[in-house]
Amino acid sequence: MNKKWILFIIPAIIFITPFLIVEISAYITENEPNHWSDPKHLRQKALEAGFKPNPKSFEELLKIVDNPKNPLTKEKIALGKKLFFDPILSKDNSINCAFCHILEEGGDDNRPTAIGYHNQANPFHLNSPTVLNAALQKFQFWDARVKTVEEQAAGPITAPFEMAMTKEEVVNRLEKKDTYKKLFKEVFGEDKITFDMVTNAIGAYERTLLTRGRFDRFLEGDLDALSKEEQKGLELFIDMGCKACHMGRSIGGLIIQKFPVKSYSNIYLQFGFKNGKYVFEKIVFDSNTSDSPFPFENIGNFLGKDKSxxxxVPMLRNIARTSPYFHNGVVKDLKEVIKIMAKYQRGINLNEEQTKQLKAFLQALNGELVRYKY
Structure with missing residues (x-):
């Protein structure tokens, strides 16, 4: 063999081997060939993976989302709801919180990028995350810069390209409204309105915006709530490792993750699902990976937390209703999103059947807003 080839191959093997060991151990499953779990065992598998149903009652909700620093009360929730839908919080009284977070449309606005005051587009081409189930998350905003919905509520109100208000302007406006002065006094027991009271009230309302659907019923024991195809998609979701990031009751929103992961200097590892197992197939040299590891990455040039x-990680509840996808809203089709995530985050090459099954499961995560009695 030519010495030049030896000098090239040996470093390449040394470089690639650690990734092969990590990836193969991560993706080869213990499933028997062509075996799928029966619904009873799949439910147990899902529960063991950390998935939990959303609460049915207000009493159950309080155990999960109540904030000790901002306790939920009937009056505070009602005030927060009034503020959420009132354009008084925007510079020219033209938009409200519901302008970007349409509760009937999945909790977002289905636009590629958020539009605010005077029809300004978000300068980073960021689209609006859903407000539904947001209280279940540990982080808010795409860069995870705050942790609570109360903190998050302040962002859009004071952003110059969203509602374009200052904290002082918000308080002055509300102080001039006798109705609001009375309501704030009843809720907080203070004569003066503060900006923190405003965001606490909105946050209290947002903590009640949880949804429930067929996946919740499946987790609770209704084994017929999911179709066979949806169940297969759930099992793939768990076995492929998607649940490592999209986890918990919210199915996401709990951790910060690099995106994209697979950018090993133009190398990614392709895995296939064969005879009931994930098996390593080949190393793929992708000429586009180095310059553009994620298609459309440069749109908006938003680099996430600390530009890193x-x-x-976004929530997947109601994901089928919240297109377009990704932080910059550049992909409209859920099927395409699934393929991108499998390739760039998991290093897996999905076939059409697997993609269809995963899409079916994600669509089963749709739910309706729970009308809690409080």
Whole structure:
């Protein structure tokens, strides 16, 4: 063999081997060929993976989302709801919180990028995350810069390209309204309104915006709530390792993750699902990976937390209703999103059947807003 080839191959093997060991151990499953779990065992598998149903009652909700620093009360929730839908919080009284977070449309606005005061587009081409189930998250905003919905509520109100208000302007406006002065006095027991009271009230309302659907019923024991195809998609979701990031009751929003992960200097590892197992197939040299590890990455040039390409992992509840996808809203089709995530985050090459099954499961995460009685 030519010495030049030897000098090239040996370093390449040394470089690639650690990734092969990590990836193969991560993706080869213990499933028997062509075996799928029966619904009873799949439910147990899902529960063991950390998935939990959303609460049915207000009493159950309080155990999960109540904030000790901002206790939920009927009056505070009602005030927060009034503020959420009132354009008084925007510079020209033209938009409200519901302008970007349409509760009937999945909790977002289905636009590629958020539009605010005077029709300004978000300068980083960021789209609006859903407000539904947001209280279940540990992080808010795409760069995870705050942790609570109360903190998050302040962002859009004071952003110059969203509602374009200052904290002082908000308080002055509300102080001039006798109705609001009375309501704030009843809720907080203070004569003066503060900006923190405003965001606490909105946050209290947002903590009640949880949804429930067929996946919740499946987790609770209704084994017929998911179709066979949806169940297969759930099992793939768990076995492929998607649940490592999209976890918990919220199915996301709990950690910060690099995106994209697979950018090993133009190398990514392709795995296939064969005879019931994930098996390593080949190393793929992708000429586009180095310059553009994620297609459309440069749109908006938003680099995540600390400009490190780390983003809050989005929730997947109601994901089929919240297109377009990714932080910059550049992909409209859920099927395409699934393929991109499998390739760039998991290093897996999905076939059409697997993609269809995963899409079916994600669509089963749709839910309706729970009308809690409080």
């Amino acid at each position: 390409l780390r983003f809050k």
